[in-house]
Amino acid sequence: MMIAENLKKVKATLNPGVKLVAVSKFHPIAALRQAYDEGQRMFGESHVQEVLIKQQALPEDVEWHFIGHLQTNKVKQLVPFVSLIHSVDSMKLLREIDKQAQKCGRVVDVLLQIHVAAEETKFGFAPEEAMQLLQQDEWRELKHVHITGLMAMATNTEDERQVECEFEQVHQLFETMKNRFFANDATFNQLSMGMSGDYLLAQKHGSTMVRVGSLIFGERNYGSER
Helix, strand or coil: CHHHHHHHHHHHCCCCCCEEEEECCCCCHHHHHHHHHCCCCEEEECCHHHHHHHHHHCCCCCEEEECCCCCHHHHHHHCCCCCEEEEECCHHHHHHHHHHHHHHCCCEEEEEEEECCCCCCCCCECHHHHHHHHHCHHHHHCCCEEEEEEEEECCCCCCHHHHHHHHHHHHHHHHHHHHHHCCCCCCCCEEEECCCCCHHHHHCCCCCEEEECHHHHCCCCCCCCC
8 A cells, every 4th residue: 555655645744735636647547546545636637538537437526637738629628527727828728728618617727837947848838928918808808717826847957946946936926916916816826836856845935736646656657747
């Protein structure tokens, strides 16, 4: 029952109020069931086809978080059941989520993905691009998609000062946006930062939600969370 033990260890290190998304991408359904049996309900997936299979296999009270890059043509498959989309990186994607959620009679919660890491491979808005999107009021007209916060990944580096600087940059952006655009919206309260290798640092800089995979499920040979 290593997964059960790993879960307890990770949960013991979380600050009060910080939510744990168990990053289950590439891990078998049996592993998710072990985590579920230990009380874990939030699972993070990054491939639409994979989460569709797992969603059918696990109980209905699981909260599915989509954490990967999302193509607009896959949105309609996710919106009937997804709890939170962490990776909104364009106005086009926001519009498509709104359109498909309207067809389902749902309001889908999303996070704006902010790109602050040094790697070019990571998706997301530059901080100034995210501010520009919110300054243009089109997003306010979308009634079936609800922006509840920000998500970010730090650079994959051993330099903790750089990682902390990046997390703090996103934290400051979050506070600025909350004050300027969401002052009357108490539900703009999610800051999804921190993975297996850096979630303790993220918590020091205001993270309310961490995405932890390998510390719970073990390493995979491909695509695992660091």
